[in-house]
Amino acid sequence: MIEGLNDSVYEILNLVETITNKSFDFVEKPDLDVYAAIRIARENMPKHILYYKTSHSDLLNHLIPHECGHIIRLFKAPPEKRVMAAVDNETKEIAFTEMQKDIVRLNDKLGFDKTAAIINMQYTGIVRQITNYPPDIMIEKWIYREYPALRTFQLKSFQKQFDDAVEGTKLEVKALTPGKIYAASNLMNYAFFRILGKMVGENFVRLYGSSIISLDEGKALAGIIEKADADNFETDIKLVNEWTLFLDLANWFKWVPFEAVPSDY
Numbered sequence: 001m002i003e004g005l006n007d008s009v010y011e012i013l014n015l016v017e018t019i020t021n022k023s024f025d026f027v028e029k030p031d032l033d034v035y036a037a038i039r040i041a042r043e044n045m046p047k048h049i050l051y052y053k054t055s056h057s058d059l060l061n062h063l064i065p066h067e068c069g070h071i072i073r074l075f076k077a078p079p080e081k082r083v084m085a086a087v088d089n090e091t092k093e094i095a096f097t098e099m100q101k102d103i104v105r106l107n108d109k110l111g112f113d114k115t116a117a118i119i120n121m122q123y124t125g126i127v128r129q130i131t132n133y134p135p136d137i138m139i140e141k142w143i144y145r146e147y148p149a150l151r152t153f154q155l156k157s158f159q160k161q162f163d164d165a166v167e168g169t170k171l172e173v174k175a176l177t178p179g180k181i182y183a184a185s186n187l188m189n190y191a192f193f194r195i196l197g198k199m200v201g202e203n204f205v206r207l208y209g210s211s212i213i214s215l216d217e218g219k220a221l222a223g224i225i226e227k228a229d230a231d232n233f234e235t236d237i238k239l240v241n242e243w244t245l246f247l248d249l250a251n252w253f254k255w256v257p258f259e260a261v262p263s264d265y
Contacts, residue, residue, distance in 0.1 A: 002026050006061045008147040012068045016048070019075050025049045034128075035157075036063035040071050042259050059160065061153040062143075069139030074258065077233035082258035085131035085240075087124065095123055095252045102178035110176075118176060126181045127253045133192050134239035137225050140196055155200055158193070162204050165189040169212050183213070184247040190218035195225055221246055 017023050022041045029037075029051040036059075039049040050067055052060060074082055096103065096119070106115040143150055167173065168189065174182050190213055193204035208218065224242050228235055237255070244250055 002060060002064075005064065006149060006153070008149045009061055009064050012065045012147070016068045016071050019072060020048070023047050027051050028054055030054070035059060035161075036067055038067040038070060040074060040258075042261070059153070059157045061150060062157040065143050065147065065150060066136070066139055066157075069142060070135065073135060073139070073233040073236060079259075081234055083237065083255040084258050084261050085127065085253045086256045086261065087127055087253050091251060091253050092123065095249075099178040099180060102180075106176065106178075119178070122177060122181050123252075126185055126249070129185060129188055130243055130247065130249060131240050131253060133188050134225055134243060135233075135236040137192060137195050138228075138231055138236060141199065142231075144199055151200070155202070158196055158200065158202070158204070162193055165193065166207065169208075180248070184249060186213045187218050187221055187247065188243070190215075191222035191225065194218065194222045217246075 013024065020041065022045075025047045027049055030053060032051055032053050035053070037051045039045075039051070041048045048071060050064065052063065099119070103115060103119055106118065110118070140154065143154060165186075168182075168185055177185075186208075190205055190208050197204040205218075208215065221243065224246065225239060228239060244252075
């Protein structure tokens with residue numbers, strides 16, 4: 001257990017243990033490419049594993065509750081409805097075929113090895129983004145509503161995330177990113193921060209203009225979440241699928257039963 005967390009964080013951790021009958025291992029992982037990550041325990045796993053970076057320790061009072069939110073939502077769904085997003089050679093082939101012109105362009109500029117590394121990283125990144133952002137938004141609303149003691153930590157984390165998102169709008173990033181991924185990622189960032197900014201009273205999206213995204217499309221993407229008629233795991237899947245269709249990223253990943261996902265995935 002990590003010491004010195006806010007009391008609300010311990011309350012949420014206890015809630016997860018009650019719902020799932022499993023406790024946690026906390027693992028420092030310096031090479032983690034996100035702020036924090038959770039490996040949710042399958043039936044044959046004794047504990048949930050939460051990975052974090054020491055460099056982001058000041059954000060743990062927000063990151064831990066957020067990752068716990070994913071577990072809570074999943075386990076409140078009936079077992080037969082529990083699924084997780086996964087990629088394989090088939091989904092990768094579909095995505096890479098749709099990005100073929102950009103891959104050729106980057107290969108001519110950078111060479112095969114650098115292009116392959118960049119495209120693979122961007123592909124897994126966009127899949128992570130589209131399959132996480134709709135439930136992420138719902139989880140943040142839950143934290144803000146149910147645990148007001150964590151709002152200060154939430155806002156600090158949002159600001160850090162937004163600063164990183166702004167980096168993704170730069171022209172040098174655009175030059176090294178397939179057009180489909182660049183457009184989809186920035187539209188999702190706009191929708192994400194539009195909704196959460198309204199919640200916390202911050203105008204995060206003021207710098208987004210027509211040179212970066214279509215504002216009408218960004219508002220429409222946010223509207224899909226804002227019009228959600230329920231707040232549960234099954235709705236999360238529905239919203240992700242609607243975003244996937246809106247952004248023309250169908251078949252870039254697939255849903256697989258939660259218990260069928262390898263424990264090391």
